[in-house]
Amino acid sequence: MKPIYHDTIVVGGGLAGLRAALELNRRNVKVALISKVYPLRSHSVAAQGGINAALGNHPRGYYDNWEKHAFDTVKGSDYLADQDAVIRMTKEALERVIELEHWGCPFDRNDEGKIAQRPFGGAGFPRTCYSTDKTGHALLHTLYEQIVKFRQIAERKELVLYNEWLVTKMVVEDGKCIGLIGLDIKSGNLSAFKTNAVIFATGGSGRIYGKTTNALINTGMGMAVPYWSGVPLKDMEFIQFHPTTLVGKNILITEGCRGEGGYLLNNKGERFLEKYKDSEKTMEVAPRDIISRNITKEIMEGGGYEDPADPTSRHVLLDLRHLGEDRIMSRLSGIREICMKFAGIDPVYEPIPVQPGQHYTMGGIDCNIESETQIKGLYVAGEAACVSVHGANRLGGNSLLETIVFGTVAGENAANYTQGTTYGSVPSPTGRRPPRCNNKDNILDDALKCENRKIESILNSNGNENPSNIREELNKLMEENVGIFRNAEALKSALNRIKQLQERYTSISLNYKERRTNLSLMWVLELKGSLDVAEAIIAGALAREESRGSQFRTDFTERNDEDFLKHTLAYFSDEGVRLDYKEVTLGRFEPKAREY
Amino acid sequence: MVQKREICFKVFRFDPDRDSKPYFQAYQVPFVRKDLTVLEGLFYIQEKLDNSLAFRSSCRSAVCGSCAMHINGGYGLACNTLVSSLKGNKITIRPLGHMNIIKDLFVDLEPFWKKYEFIKPYLISKTLPSDHERLQSHSERAKLDGLIDCILCGCCYSSCMVTLTKDEYLGPAALLWANRFYVDSRDDAKDERLAIVNVENGVWRCHTIFNCHQSCPKSLNPASCITNLKMKLI
Ligand SMILES: Cc1cc2nc3c(=O)[nH]c(=O)nc-3n(C[C@H](O)[C@H](O)[C@H](O)COP(=O)(O)OP(=O)(O)OC[C@H]3O[C@@H](n4cnc5c(N)ncnc54)[C@H](O)[C@@H]3O)c2cc1C
Ligand code: FES
Numbered sequence: 001m002k003p004i005y006h007d008t009i010v011v012g013g014g015l016a017g018l019r020a021a022l023e024l025n026r027r028n029v030k031v032a033l034i035s036k037v038y039p040l041r042s043h044s045v046a047a048q049g050g051i052n053a054a055l056g057n058h059p060r061g062y063y064d065n066w067e068k069h070a071f072d073t074v075k076g077s078d079y080l081a082d083q084d085a086v087i088r089m090t091k092e093a094l095e096r097v098i099e100l101e102h103w104g105c106p107f108d109r110n111d112e113g114k115i116a117q118r119p120f121g122g123a124g125f126p127r128t129c130y131s132t133d134k135t136g137h138a139l140l141h142t143l144y145e146q147i148v149k150f151r152q153i154a155e156r157k158e159l160v161l162y163n164e165w166l167v168t169k170m171v172v173e174d175g176k177c178i179g180l181i182g183l184d185i186k187s188g189n190l191s192a193f194k195t196n197a198v199i200f201a202t203g204g205s206g207r208i209y210g211k212t213t214n215a216l217i218n219t220g221m222g223m224a225v226p227y228w229s230g231v232p233l234k235d236m237e238f239i240q241f242h243p244t245t246l247v248g249k250n251i252l253i254t255e256g257c258r259g260e261g262g263y264l265l266n267n268k269g270e271r272f273l274e275k276y277k278d279s280e281k282t283m284e285v286a287p288r289d290i291i292s293r294n295i296t297k298e299i300m301e302g303g304g305y306e307d308p309a310d311p312t313s314r315h316v317l318l319d320l321r322h323l324g325e326d327r328i329m330s331r332l333s334g335i336r337e338i339c340m341k342f343a344g345i346d347p348v349y350e351p352i353p354v355q356p357g358q359h360y361t362m363g364g365i366d367c368n369i370e371s372e373t374q375i376k377g378l379y380v381a382g383e384a385a386c387v388s389v390h391g392a393n394r395l396g397g398n399s400l401l402e403t404i405v406f407g408t409v410a411g412e413n414a415a416n417y418t419q420g421t422t423y424g425s426v427p428s429p430t431g432r433r434p435p436r437c438n439n440k441d442n443i444l445d446d447a448l449k450c451e452n453r454k455i456e457s458i459l460n461s462n463g464n465e466n467p468s469n470i471r472e473e474l475n476k477l478m479e480e481n482v483g484i485f486r487n488a489e490a491l492k493s494a495l496n497r498i499k500q501l502q503e504r505y506t507s508i509s510l511n512y513k514e515r516r517t518n519l520s521l522m523w524v525l526e527l528k529g530s531l532d533v534a535e536a537i538i539a540g541a542l543a544r545e546e547s548r549g550s551q552f553r554t555d556f557t558e559r560n561d562e563d564f565l566k567h568t569l570a571y572f573s574d575e576g577v578r579l580d581y582k583e584v585t586l587g588r589f590e591p592k593a594r595e596y
Numbered sequence: 597m598v599q600k601r602e603i604c605f606k607v608f609r610f611d612p613d614r615d616s617k618p619y620f621q622a623y624q625v626p627f628v629r630k631d632l633t634v635l636e637g638l639f640y641i642q643e644k645l646d647n648s649l650a651f652r653s654s655c656r657s658a659v660c661g662s663c664a665m666h667i668n669g670g671y672g673l674a675c676n677t678l679v680s681s682l683k684g685n686k687i688t689i690r691p692l693g694h695m696n697i698i699k700d701l702f703v704d705l706e707p708f709w710k711k712y713e714f715i716k717p718y719l720i721s722k723t724l725p726s727d728h729e730r731l732q733s734h735s736e737r738a739k740l741d742g743l744i745d746c747i748l749c750g751c752c753y754s755s756c757m758v759t760l761t762k763d764e765y766l767g768p769a770a771l772l773w774a775n776r777f778y779v780d781s782r783d784d785a786k787d788e789r790l791a792i793v794n795v796e797n798g799v800w801r802c803h804t805i806f807n808c809h810q811s812c813p814k815s816l817n818p819a820s821c822i823t824n825l826k827m828k829l830i
Contacts, residue, residue, distance in 0.1 A: 103718075114729060114731065338658075
């Protein structure tokens with residue numbers, strides 16, 4: 001079968017993917033956007049609190065600038081972020097956020113009518129721009145609106161959407177990405193795509209954990225696809241646990257609640273963060289990793305609440321009552337709705353039961369400051385990528401920023417690359433593409449056949465494993481052994497158990513064998529991604545014998561710059577993960593102890 | 597010991613390739629946790645009982661619009677409907693209405709998206725400051741509240757009596773978005789926007805029955821948006 005050809009392909013319809021597609025198309029490059037859900041259903045839609053940019057619109061933000069934003073980010077990262085990348089992000093933040101306003105993003109406003117900004121954890125100034133507590137929704141709609149607009153404007157080159165297609169494989173030849181294999185979820189058919197450049201913007205992998213704020217679709221498959229093709233994953237051991245997720249469903253209760261003045265209380269009604277040295281000064285707006293650890297300690301020391309029938313329900317309280325109904329209604333209306341709908345609690349009158357939960361994947365597909373990977377023609381952006389701007393711990397409001405800034409960077413570089421490789425610098429006079437080597441078609445066709453066989457073997461399997469049992473065990477394992485507090489013994493046992501789960505995966509079977517709209521088949525394919533990415537997380541965590549940012553090792557409680565001020569690279573192989581390391585780019589800010 | 601209870605999910609099933617007509621299939625779902633949602637119940641069925649059941653989901657927190665369906669007589673989101681909030685010991689689930697079935701609860705939303713795209717859902721501005729944001733007062737911004745919260749789930753569209761009989765009607769969701777851009781102080785295409793909806797299958801088709809308002813899981817009011825646009829046209 002002849003592959004489907006597009007000049008460039010973006011995989012992922014979240015903020016990073018949409019921004020990349022817009023950038024490509026703006027530069028007159030034809031682009032196809034493949035997403036396993038309608039773009040507006042992407043996980044980005046759930047972001048609540050806001051996006052950082054040192055606009056200095058807040059009265060207390062007068063002296064803020066990109067350099068202070070960069071410093072806060074590097075310090076927050078526990079010095080593992082690459083400083084050149086952080087500087088690029090914080091500088092370009094201003095232009096990108098203004099552009100979002102110009103495109104119609106309904107930001108909240110201050111009294112002067114400028115974009116409003118709120119304080120966020122780990123930031124020296126109020127620099128988080130927001131749209132009530134639904135910033136991700138506002139941003140994703142704004143970018144998707146531009147996609148619709150671009151598609152309607154006649155002069156724009158083509159921008160094609162493949163909605164509800166799951167990319168299962170990336171095809172690499174001679175160190176170059178030449179195409180992809182995608183599954184049309186509705187029909188169940190696989191197709192090969194041929195292209196010059198691919199941008200992966202496939203989001204995070206939170207669903208590897210049981211308690212997570214992430215969407216159900218954040219399985220890790222999006223990171224696994226390039227990983228399987230030889231691209232390393234970087235710093236995967238750094239998993240952010242958000243301190244405040246709603247007990248039961250683990251839906252995020254935004255940091256904005258604390259930014260607005262909410263209190264964290266133990267079972268004696270005390271603001272217990274003052275008992276801990278690393279949070280006594282900044283209290284509720286201390287960085288996430290610190291608060292998550294201190295909540296967990298407080299609970300372990302008996303300061304939490306617990307439903308005796310369910311030990312996983314241990315929690316503390318987040319009290320917003322003193323903010324008053326007006327403020328809660330105007331700035332935190334989404335949170336109020338979540339509490340009322342999912343827990344039957346009105347935060348105007350009752351405190352919210354909260355516990356830490358997995359929230360963000362700091363690590364991701366390894367790339368440089370230009371969003372380039374080790375594979376030519378493969379670019380990555382957003383939560384799926386690791387540039388690294390978040391290092392060992394991400395500051396709230398920086399990841400939406402990363403999607404927008406590096407989505408743009410990836411789009412720009414992929415555009416230049418494509419224009420360089422297809423036409424040279426001058427467009428061909430006929431406007432037609434030069435003939436392409438058919439050899440690639442054969443390679444893609446082989447890959448397609450191989451993927452088809454894989455699917456057939458899952459459907460025809462007469463094994464006895466129910467995939468959902470494997471996923472549940474994986475979730476539990478990651479919660480228990482690879483959570484907020486880690487040690488060698490637990491990690492080693494986790495690594496063994498992952499291998500067993502991978503083994504059991506080979507005897508998975510489904511009681512529905514058709515291909516058409518087989519959602520169970522889709523989840524099975526994704527589960528393989530979850531398992532392999534989990535293995536990279538554990539291997540990285542075990543080898544990193546230090547505590548830094550979000551990784552806390554009870555057997556190595558200090559940061560160790562001498563041995564571990566470096567990025568972990570995890571390579572996929574059939575025998576298991578192979579680890580390597582990479583320098584951190586320092587420069588402007590000297591590593592210091594991270595104190596708040 | 598927690599008492600093990602079960603609840604019956606009666607689910608609409610249809611595979612147009614294999615079934616001559618739709619039917620309902622009953623499944624027993626354990627109801628142990630009091631915060632069990634309809635979506636979690638559907639996953640239990642798909643994962644533990646019957647891998648063939650097809651439905652959409654993503655955020656599980658009522659913000660992405662994937663899981664809209666008809667639950668016990670009304671449209672709503674499966675992910676924020678607690679089983680405990682429903683009466684009786686049986687839950688009847690159907691797909692969104694006025695849409696072609698791809699499989700079971702998985703419907704073809706293309707016509708819905710086409711209508712949304714038709715109203716030019718993007719800000720049109722003639723002039724822009726070069727290096728700073730446009731200003732907007734609190735009261736101008738407040739006009740967007742209750743409009744920008746739409747998650748395009750399709751509940752209003754499915755519950756509308758007019759979309760039921762008139763395929764070409766733009767429907768409540770698209771018209772809400774038309775109004776969202778119309779009332780934005782930063783938009784410079786007011787006349788064009790009114791012209792787009794001032795057509796036979798635009799605002800004039802709405803009979804102000806308010807089903808859309810009642811069925812909106814975000815408590816938005818598309819009918820009042822349509823009324824606003826009508827007022828501007830007369
Ligand atoms: C509840 C919540 C609140 C948050 N709040 C904030 C906040 O206030 N501020 C902030 O800065 N950050 C916040 N974050 C983090 C931020 O929202 C995410 O990091 C960011 O939105 C990720 O965007 P993305 O474009 O990289 O990925 P996503 O939005 O996750 O998009 C990934 C896309 O890839 C597609 N995809 C994935 N795999 C495949 C595949 N194999 N084939 C085809 N398509 C695929 C999906 O369909 C999707 O379209 C929050 C996160 C959560 C969980
Ligand atoms: S799954 Fe997103 S709205 Fe229900």
